[in-house]
Every structure is written in C-alpha cells, then in structure tokens.
Amino acid sequence: MDQDGANHKFLTDGKNLVITPRFSPVGPEITYMAFQGYKKNLEAQVYLMNLLTGTKQPLGKFKGMTYSPRFTPDGKKVIFSQTRSQGTSSLYEMDPHTHQLMQITNSIGIDTSPCHSPDGRQIVFNSDRGGKRQLYVMNSDGSQPERISFGEGIYATPVWSPRGDFIAFTKMHKGRFYIGVMRPDGSGERLLTEGFVLEGPTWAPNGRLILYTRITPSDRHGRGGTSKLYAIDLTGKIEFLLPTPGNASDGAWSPIDYR
Amino acid sequence: MKIRDLALMSALAIAVAACETGPSSTDDDSMSSGKDAYGFAAGSQEDLTVTAGDRVFYGFDMYNLTPEGEATIAREAEWLAKYPNSTVTVAGHCDERGTKEYNLGLGMRRATTHKNGLVGSGVDAGRIAVISYGKEDPIVEGSSEEAYAQNRVTIVTLN
Numbered sequence A: 001m002d003q004d005g006a007n008h009k010f011l012t013d014g015k016n017l018v019i020t021p022r023f024s025p026v027g028p029e030i031t032y033m034a035f036q037g038y039k040k041n042l043e044a045q046v047y048l049m050n051l052l053t054g055t056k057q058p059l060g061k062f063k064g065m066t067y068s069p070r071f072t073p074d075g076k077k078v079i080f081s082q083t084r085s086q087g088t089s090s091l092y093e094m095d096p097h098t099h100q101l102m103q104i105t106n107s108i109g110i111d112t113s114p115c116h117s118p119d120g121r122q123i124v125f126n127s128d129r130g131g132k133r134q135l136y137v138m139n140s141d142g143s144q145p146e147r148i149s150f151g152e153g154i155y156a157t158p159v160w161s162p163r164g165d166f167i168a169f170t171k172m173h174k175g176r177f178y179i180g181v182m183r184p185d186g187s188g189e190r191l192l193t194e195g196f197v198l199e200g201p202t203w204a205p206n207g208r209l210i211l212y213t214r215i216t217p218s219d220r221h222g223r224g225g226t227s228k229l230y231a232i233d234l235t236g237k238i239e240f241l242l243p244t245p246g247n248a249s250d251g252a253w254s255p256i257d258y259r
Numbered sequence B: 001m002k003i004r005d006l007a008l009m010s011a012l013a014i015a016v017a018a019c020e021t022g023p024s025s026t027d028d029d030s031m032s033s034g035k036d037a038y039g040f041a042a043g044s045q046e047d048l049t050v051t052a053g054d055r056v057f058y059g060f061d062m063y064n065l066t067p068e069g070e071a072t073i074a075r076e077a078e079w080l081a082k083y084p085n086s087t088v089t090v091a092g093h094c095d096e097r098g099t100k101e102y103n104l105g106l107g108m109r110r111a112t113t114h115k116n117g118l119v120g121s122g123v124d125a126g127r128i129a130v131i132s133y134g135k136e137d138p139i140v141e142g143s144s145e146e147a148y149a150q151n152r153v154t155i156v157t158l159n
Helices: B002-021 B027-033 B045-051 B067-082 B100-120 B145-151
Strands: A018-023 A029-038 A040-050 A056-058 A066-071 A078-083 A089-094 A101-103 A111-116 A122-127 A134-139 A154-160 A167-173 A176-182 A190-195 A197-203 A209-215 A227-233 A239-242 B055-057 B088-093 B128-134 B153-158
Touching: A018 A066, A018 B100, A029 A066, A040 A078, A040 B128, A066 A111, A066 B100, A078 A111, A078 B100, A089 A111, A111 B100, A122 A154, A134 A154, A154 A197, A154 B100, A167 A197, A176 A197, A176 A209, A190 A197, A190 A209, A190 A227, B045 B067, B045 B153, B055 B067, B055 B100, B067 B100, B088 B100, B100 B128, B100 B153
Parallel strands: A040 A066, A111 A154, B088 B128
Antiparallel strands: A018 A029, A029 A040, A040 A056, A066 A078, A078 A089, A089 A101, A111 A122, A122 A134, A154 A167, A167 A176, A176 A190, A197 A209, A209 A227, A227 A239, B055 B153, B088 B153
C-alpha cells in the first residue's frame, strides 16, 4: 500500500499465516515467515517473494523452524533465527542463490530479531542468553557480542536506523509496552510512545519516522481488540494512524515503489 | 479455532458427565471393545485428551514444567506406550503479551521441554515432532489473565 494507507493490495491469499514481511533494500523482493499446513506436517519457515512476478519460494531447507528474517543491507543475504534440537534459537545467514549457510551465533537461549547496521559491519539482536531479554550488538561475523540495553524492564525487536544514528526497539516494563530509541552504544535511551501491546518498530527510509504495531485489548469473547499500524516521529510529538482495510501488523517501508 | 474449542469443550463436558457415574469398564475391557472408559475410540485424540490430558501449561515468560505438567506428561507417556505406532506433534503457544519473534522462540522452548519430558518417560524421540505458533494462534480469545494462562501451553496432537 502507499505510505498514507491508500491503494493496498494483498500479496498472499490468506490461506496461510504470514508474518514479519521485510523488503530487500536493493531489489523487488520481500522476505517473510509463513506457516504452511495445519498441525500435521506443518512447516514454519522463512520465504522469499518476488514482488514483480509474485513467485514465492522457501529460503532453503532447514532442520529447525526458521523465523525473524531480514535482508542484509546489500540485499545479497538473509539473516534469520533457526531453532535447534534443544529448543534454543541461534542466528544464521543464507545467500538465497547459492544456498550457502553461515551460523552467526551459537546461543544457550533465544537469539532473534537480527538487524544489520546500514554499513553492514554490525548486527543488533534480541537475546535472553543472560536471563532477561536484552539488546546486543556484535560484529557481522558474530564476534564480540556486547549488551547495549541496561534500563529497567525487558527489551526486544531492535532495528537499526537507515541513517545509522539510532536503534529503535520495543520495551516491556510493569505490564506496559513502549516503543523507544537509543544510540547504537546503548546511550541516550528515549521512550516515544506507550500502550497495552506495542511492537515491531520499523524505520522510514529517512530515518526520522518509525512505523509500529499497536494492539488494543479484546474482551473475553475475543471481541473489540484491534491491531493497527501507527507512525511516530523521533521527537515522539507527531503520532498518527495509518488507515488499513482491516487489522494490520508488521509494517515495512519499501525503498522504492514497485507497483 | 472456534471449532477446535467447541470440540474440546464437548470432550470435557462428556468427561465430567462420565465422572459422575464413574467409569464403568476397566482398561482391559475398553481395549477389547475399542472404546475407552469415556466412550471414545481407544487410541484416538479424544481418548488421549480425556484419559491422559493433551496440554501442559506454563508461567509468564517461562518454559519450565510445573508438578502438574510433569504429571500430565507421565500420563501421556503411559498412553503413548499403549499405542506404540502412534506419532505426535507437540505445538508450543504463548500469550499475547510478548513480541512475535521472541514468542516463536519461546513456544519452541516450551514444545521442546514437553518433548524432552516425554522422551525422559520412555517415548522414542523419533515419534515426536515439535512446532511453535508463538502468539499467532491463541487457544482462547480475550485479553485477560485467565485467557493468557490457557494460551501459555503446549498441546499434543496425534498425527
């Protein structure tokens, strides 16, 4: 759809559960996670879709469940989480053309939501390796992971600004959810907005506006709850709803208009 | 999802009704008649659900077993020993108060805990597949602590 919510078009047929679509920074492709089938022979894997041809294909063949995909800044690889036999999740990177797989982390917990710095040299990610969920930055080969979040509460879904100057994140504290930003070294944490359940910040290409998902509670029959896309600027002063045809989540900004 | 909830509720309703009069037949009788004590086909999903229990619950953000969870897994392992040709899928779920991606990982930790419990009770690991729905397929609708407690769960389904 357009950035004002107009001209939406459905890319998938609604038969399967599809989450976390992300654009390639260089080509007409998205990567996302989808469930195929139900209960029996269920596959939960990362897929690629060409937006011009509509062709969909799994990123590769994996032993575990794969999720949380994102393109590298050069668009040549996809970084994602894969579950291991003991239930943990580690980060991997794959070139979709050669299918060459590289293991980036070897976690005792859950490593997920990886996102490269715009220069491709570092990766910010979410991990509970130290107990509570925190944000970590490491080199793109997985070396020298360092925790950068030290405030109260727990942190998730870090995304590096395309300008490189901030990392946006979801924070959970005392039962409330927040969208915030911090410098890549963890300094200068600022919370921009709060609510019942907020998550999944994503940057506009200008690095000054953030899109996120805002969920409102539902009653005991599951009614009344909504999931909507909102945008907020870096000052936290300008915040607005993006109209969508129904409930929406996991927005992503395209580098160019492919339609 | 609604249909599945209804199926479960009717199974529970029948289980309660059966308890009032007490199971009338012994296990041996049920095996020979092809029905369990509650009237379900021996070896069926309903049989597993009412005689052993198909789900294990977890605390907020937790994936360790409670004593109740361990007891359920012990009954499931016993049930699976009676039907050695059956294979199952253990699906992990989380409540809505978390982030999608982390919850996919958390659901897999829960499913793996459940699987490891079954394996520890003698079930062949090759009979058990695991999957995580994270918070994408809640069992119970609603934004209440009651609903969340039902949604922090692993469920065993016969393949």
